[in-house]
Amino acid sequence: MYLARNTDGRRIPATRDESGYCPSCNEPLTPKLGDIYEWHWSHKPGQACSYRKTATFWQYGWIRHYHASGEWEMETSVSGVDFDGIHPEKRLSLMLAHKLDLIALKAFIDASAQRGLKPVVIFNAKAFERFQFDDYRLKHPKRSDNGWIFFFSHAFPGHKRTASLWIDIEQGKHPHFGLKSGIYNLTYSAECHGAITVGRTPKLKSAPLCSKPKSGGIGL
Numbered sequence: 769m770y771l772a773r774n775t776d777g778r779r780i781p782a783t784r785d786e787s788g789y790c791p792s793c794n795e796p797l798t799p800k801l802g803d804i805y806e807w808h809w810s811h812k813p814g815q816a817c818s819y820r821k822t823a824t825f826w827q828y829g830w831i832r833h834y835h836a837s838g839e840w841e842m843e844t845s846v847s848g849v850d851f852d853g854i855h856p857e858k859r860l861s862l863m864l865a866h867k868l869d870l871i872a873l874k875a876f877i878d879a880s881a882q883r884g885l886k887p888v889v890i891f892n893a894k895a896f897e898r899f900q901f902d903d904y905r906l907k908h909p910k911r912s913d914n915g916w917i918f919f920f921s922h923a924f925p926g927h928k929r930t931a932s933l934w935i936d937i938e939q940g941k942h943p944h945f946g947l948k949s950g951i952y953n954l955t956y957s958a959e960c961h962g963a964i965t966v967g968r969t970p971k972l973k974s975a976p977l978c979s980k981p982k983s984g985g986i987g988l
């Protein structure tokens with residue numbers, strides 16, 4: 769996990785200066801302060817708790833980014849459901865998705881709707897690894913794929929969109945589809961058997977989604 773709980777109950781990124789406890793099982797955690805990867809907290813060997821055990825360095829990068837903005841509550845829960853992030857003021861919920869997992873996406877969107885939150889999904893580019901990219905459209909690898917239903921239901925241009933969907937591209941890192949680094953908006957496209965339209969203008973990570981510019985900046 770990225771954020772432990774300290775003795776005052778505050779959520780803290782990995783550090784040697786304070787003790788961190790798991791928000792789920794309350795056990796003391798080990799800070800992982802490597803040179804290369806994002807710092808994070810980890811359970812000690814033998815602790816059975818699986819809270820945020822499957823988090824990845826890609827997710828930690830985004831969690832650090834939004835945590836630093838001061839506007840998002842990251843790795844948090846609302847009425848018993850865990851979210852990667854919540855923007856309480858704007859009533860947004862965030863999912864950092866590695867896969868186009870329609871069941872997990874539906875669960876996230878339903879849980880958000882039930883709590884009056886507007887869902888935002890940032891997909892790792894790998895979620896679309898098998899798609900063909902052509903003229904700012906991602907085409908499903910097989911006609912039988914039903915992933916289009918998700919985009920049709922939630923990101924149909926001209927309708928009220930019920931989710932804000934993005935793909936995170938890292939230039940030079942597979943698969944980047946020849947695009948520059950940034951996050952690109954995704955919408956349903958009626959062409960090519962429900963291909964996904966990729967926005968032409970990326971947002972940069974240094975100018976995060978739905979976040980007001982801050983004086984002094986937040987170094988990335």
Ligand SMILES: [Zn+2]
Nearest residue numbers: 790793817819
């Ligand atoms: Zn735990």
